[in-house]
Amino acid sequence: MNGVVHRVEAHCRKNSKSKVNFLYKSNINYIFDKYENNFKYKKLNRIKGYKQDKGQYDILIQFRLKYCKSKGLINEDIDPLLVKALIAAESSFRERVITKMPNSSATGLMQLLKTTMNILSKKISKEVRVANIDINQEEAREALVNIAAGTRWLIFKITTSPNRKSKSQKVRMYSGVKYYHSWNDDGDVYAKKVFQIYENSK
16 A cells, blocks of 8 residues: 555454444454455545645545445445545544644544544444444554544444435535534535535545
8 A cells, every 4th residue: 555554453352242343443453454355446536735645545445435335334335535535624634643623632534533432432322333433542543443433433424414315415425524523504614625625636
């Protein structure tokens, strides 16, 4: 992958009985190592205006989307370029960045919040019922782990948004991106920004 190393561990830690369906950092790395070659990948367009995008995360994004679809977490294709646009908006492709915004814990490429990570791990909510991910803030700074959790969160938002049954895929995707950020007007501002980046980069 362009000489960039994203995997730190190559083994799979056994989950406890109480968390049999959970993925930890070691599981995420193991799954990528085991199944990466099961899917076909393409070279994605660069995100215009972001010199940090050198295609170094293209395979990771495509793998997670294809893997999640193969597991039935979503029934339609999500354009990986849209996820790249979201990463551009969130972190400008800075893998290990932690936000400097007051009262925010946003971490890594897809700027995962501690609250989001706690929901994904069922520590504060059972809202996400399947394919849960249990990681901490330090682990979320690694590209492969961050993209795994971020795409899981995005898919959850797409498949649970009020517009999930819309006949328009763009409406479904827009709603998911909006709710990835927030349910209020700020979410609309955010989604419009992501989609503008996305459309400009096609």
